[in-house]
Amino acid sequence: MQEKDSDSEITARPVARGLSRRARIVKKLTFIIPVTILSLMVLIAIFADLAWLGFPDVRLAPYDPVKISLPDRLMPPFWAEEGSTAHLLGTDKMGRDILSRLIFGARISISVSLLVILITSFVGTVLGIIAGYVGGRNEAFLMRITDISMAFPPILVAMLLVVSMGPSFLTVVLAISLLGWAPYARLIRGETLRLREADFVAQARIIGTSPFRIMLRHIFPNVINPLIIIMTLQIGLLIITEASLSFLGVGIPPPAPSWGNMVNDGRNLVDTAWWISTFPGIAIALVVMSGNFFGDWLRDKMDPRLRQL
Amino acid sequence: MLRFIIIRLLQSVVAVIGIAMLIFAMVRISGDPALMLATATSTAEDIQRIRVNLGLDKSIPEQFWIFVTDVVQGDMGESLFKKQPVTEMIGAALPNSIKLILPSWGVAMLGALLLGVLGATRRDTFLDNGVKFIAILGQALPGFWVAIVAVFIFSVTWQLLPTSGLGGIDHYILPVAALAFFLLPGMMRLVRSSMLDVLDSEYIKLARIKGLPERQIIWKHALRNALIAPLTVAGVLFAMLITGAVIIEIVFSWPGIGWILVEGVMARDFPLVQAIVIMVAVLVLGINLLVDILYAYIDPQIRLQKT
Numbered sequence: 199m200q201e202k203d204s205d206s207e208i209t210a211r212p213v214a215r216g217l218s219r220r221a222r223i224v225k226k227l228t229f230i231i232p233v234t235i236l237s238l239m240v241l242i243a244i245f246a247d248l249a250w251l252g253f254p255d256v257r258l259a260p261y262d263p264v265k266i267s268l269p270d271r272l273m274p275p276f277w278a279e280e281g282s283t284a285h286l287l288g289t290d291k292m293g294r295d296i297l298s299r300l301i302f303g304a305r306i307s308i309s310v311s312l313l314v315i316l317i318t319s320f321v322g323t324v325l326g327i328i329a330g331y332v333g334g335r336n337e338a339f340l341m342r343i344t345d346i347s348m349a350f351p352p353i354l355v356a357m358l359l360v361v362s363m364g365p366s367f368l369t370v371v372l373a374i375s376l377l378g379w380a381p382y383a384r385l386i387r388g389e390t391l392r393l394r395e396a397d398f399v400a401q402a403r404i405i406g407t408s409p410f411r412i413m414l415r416h417i418f419p420n421v422i423n424p425l426i427i428i429m430t431l432q433i434g435l436l437i438i439t440e441a442s443l444s445f446l447g448v449g450i451p452p453p454a455p456s457w458g459n460m461v462n463d464g465r466n467l468v469d470t471a472w473w474i475s476t477f478p479g480i481a482i483a484l485v486v487m488s489g490n491f492f493g494d495w496l497r498d499k500m501d502p503r504l505r506q507l
Numbered sequence: 508m509l510r511f512i513i514i515r516l517l518q519s520v521v522a523v524i525g526i527a528m529l530i531f532a533m534v535r536i537s538g539d540p541a542l543m544l545a546t547a548t549s550t551a552e553d554i555q556r557i558r559v560n561l562g563l564d565k566s567i568p569e570q571f572w573i574f575v576t577d578v579v580q581g582d583m584g585e586s587l588f589k590k591q592p593v594t595e596m597i598g599a600a601l602p603n604s605i606k607l608i609l610p611s612w613g614v615a616m617l618g619a620l621l622l623g624v625l626g627a628t629r630r631d632t633f634l635d636n637g638v639k640f641i642a643i644l645g646q647a648l649p650g651f652w653v654a655i656v657a658v659f660i661f662s663v664t665w666q667l668l669p670t671s672g673l674g675g676i677d678h679y680i681l682p683v684a685a686l687a688f689f690l691l692p693g694m695m696r697l698v699r700s701s702m703l704d705v706l707d708s709e710y711i712k713l714a715r716i717k718g719l720p721e722r723q724i725i726w727k728h729a730l731r732n733a734l735i736a737p738l739t740v741a742g743v744l745f746a747m748l749i750t751g752a753v754i755i756e757i758v759f760s761w762p763g764i765g766w767i768l769v770e771g772v773m774a775r776d777f778p779l780v781q782a783i784v785i786m787v788a789v790l791v792l793g794i795n796l797l798v799d800i801l802y803a804y805i806d807p808q809i810r811l812q813k814t
Contacts, residue, residue, distance in 0.1 A: 342518055346526075349742030349791045351749040354784050357768060361777045362534050438649050442754060445651045446769055461652055465758070468659040479652035487647035 229495045232488035236433075239485055243305040259298035260286070264453045267293035272471050288473045290463055296473065299455035300481055306456045307485070310370055311436040315429050317375045322382020323425060327413050329383065330390025340383065347380035352439055356448050365451040373448075374439055378432075385428055389421045427497045433489030441482050457482050508803070515799050519792045524575075526788045531574055534777055583782035588774045593782040596767055603673065604763030608752050610679065611686035618691050620730070623698025627706060628725055638695065645692030650751055654685040654758040671760035682759045689751040694737065694744065701736035705729045735805060741798045742791065749787060 247257030270293040274281040281288060287296040329337040356373035363369050393399060394417070402412050437457075443449030444458025452459055457478040464474025558564050565573070577584070583593040626638035661681060662670040669678050705711065706729055714724045737744075753765030760766070764783060771779035 342522065345742060345795055346522055346791060349746050349795055351746045351753075351787065353750050353753055354768075354787055357772045357780055358530065358533050358784050360772055361775050361780045434647065441649050442651060442750065445649075446754065446757060446772075448769075448772055458649075458651075461649070461655065465655055468655055469663040472659065475652065475655055479649060479656070482649050482652065483647045486649075487643065490643065490646060 228491050232491040232495070235484055235488040236492060239304050239488075240308060242301055243308045246301045246305050259295075259301040261295035261298040263294065263299045263302040263455045265294060269293065272467075274471070275473050287477050288471070290460075290474045291467060291471070294455075296460075296477055299460055300457070300477060303455040303457045303460060303478065303481070304485075306367075306450055306454065307437050307440055307482075310367070310374070310440045310450075311433055313371050314374045314378055314436050315432055317371070318378035318432075319382050319425060319429050321375075322379035323386050323418070323421065325379065326383040326386025327390050327417055327421070330387040331394055331409065331413050331417060337387070341387070344380045344383050344387075347377045348384070350377055352377050353443065353446065353448070356443050357446075360448040365448060367450060370440060370443055370449050373443070374436065378436075381432075382425070382428060385424055386421050389424055390417055393417050393420050423500045427493060427500060430489065430496050431493035433493070434486035437482060437486050437489065441478075511803055512800055515796055519796050522792055523789065526792075527575060527578065527785070528571070530781060530784055530788070531571055534781055578785060583785070584778035586771070586779045587776045588771075589776075589779075593779050596779065597764065597782060597786065600762060600764050600767045603761060604752060604756070604765065607679075607682055607686065607756065607761055607763060608748060611683045611690065611751075611755075612748060614683060615687040615690035615694060618687065619694035619698050622691075623695045624702055624725060624730060624733075626695070626699045627702035630703070638699065642692040642696050645688060650685065650689040651754045651758055653688060654681075654755055657681055657685055658758070671758075673762065682755050682761060685758070686751050686755045689755070690744070690747060693747065697737050697740065698733065702729060702733040704736075705733045708732075735802075738798060738802060738805075742795050745791065745794050 242258065245258045247254070247259065249257075267289075270285065270289050271291055273285050273289040273293075275288045275296075276283045276286050278288075285295050285297070287300070289295055290299070325340060329340045352374055355376050356370065359369050359373045359376075399412060399416055402416050407416075440449055440456065441458030441461070444456040445462045447459070447462070449458055450456035452463075460478035461475045461482075464471060464476075467474055581594060583597075585591065586593050586596055589596060622638045622641070626635045629635050658670050658681065661668045668681050672678060706725075711724060711729055714728050715721075719728075752763065753768060755761065756763045756765035757769055768780065768783050770776075771783070
């Protein structure tokens, strides 16, 4: 399985002199394009407006994303017949500017994903390392919980939380995080199991290093690579999950723009105003695809063993 | 083997109790469920009545005991808005969901097997790249968006298929296709990669040396072993199936579990939502248990090594 990644397989063939020129360019592009898109999205999210710096009037988005303007409702994008350049991507049924909503939606989608990644990777790594290193009954128990968590649809947890706490940014983050640590725990535990038998860990143990220190100083630095890979690969999944929750009305509560609830806004208007649902859908697909490509690229670069992820 | 099954069964029972406690706690995070049910016009007296009605005036352990015994007896309470036993509502909606899920699962599984095997055996050809492209697209496009676009194209523009609701065969085509497309990429990737691993193994080489026809090697010798890997992620696939079904039911106004679930959430009908979550939890555990047993049956290493 180890030899299965494309690079090593090609070098294993005696005649091959690496990838062809075209293949190498394509490979580079699968890194450059996604990284550009992701960085752009992050910049857009940060500079959607500068209210957080104390300049509420300076903003990248042409309009206020929640400002309702009924005379301008259902305007098509600028290239359509009745479109105007005042609203580049048109307006929704309440006359809100789609482009501005997309820009502010990026902020919500990205901050939900980042927050969830931080929480879940921390919890998952701690549990994974402890389970893998300490082992025994606790490990078996933890792995049971991990299995169950991975098989439980996050949407249902979100719904339960929404029913009890009401929809909010926090509910979404909590709902996704509650199960989201499981893939980290599973992967990190596997890596720890492998590292536990390594010579340097045995040596550390012999000179009397405490288990806590071994886990922190000897095992943790060695699981950082797979950790970063899985974090990147999670971006796409989290964006989709957040969008699905918002689409179902259990995510970010309106009127705040989220790509998911924007698709939902346009759901019953696809025949007359296709642009309301289409653009946020494309935005989601772009970011998810970029995240997945970037994650794949990182994995091939850093740790091809993890091809199964 | 029996010992293994009994241990796993006990573990599952413990897990059910754990999940029940979690759900019980989650519903009460907000503090007082009675206030949640109160409307603007309810008086303090009304709220007190709701409290007594729900048993909220009792102590927490007592409440939990009542909750557990009710659930075990199949009494999930009454929907707050439909004023109907929750189990009846679920009973009415469940067949519709199954009618959607089963064919979609079948279509996705068949497609995943076919495309995954073709991708693996014709590696790096045009066909394989096509398969990879579908996988990338399918994982990046949100299911709900694909479904809406499909409705727009096939129902609104071309008017070939109905947009929503139950009905004859034509009502099934779009929802089943959309749900299958949602499930397909993950399964396909998995079949493809486990097939690649198996095709590399010694016994496949032996089969080739023996001179067996390639078709027999691939579809009989290799595929059979490649299918064990997807079994390990059956749990994850189940979670995807439920998620996908909820979304597709909403887009196509399909009166299944997902539909009443979202309605229940909108109305903050917590007995209904709670009952559905418990039902899915039990299903999740059941599937995990089944997969474990099946897996231990197939692979003796597992049942000997970790009990």
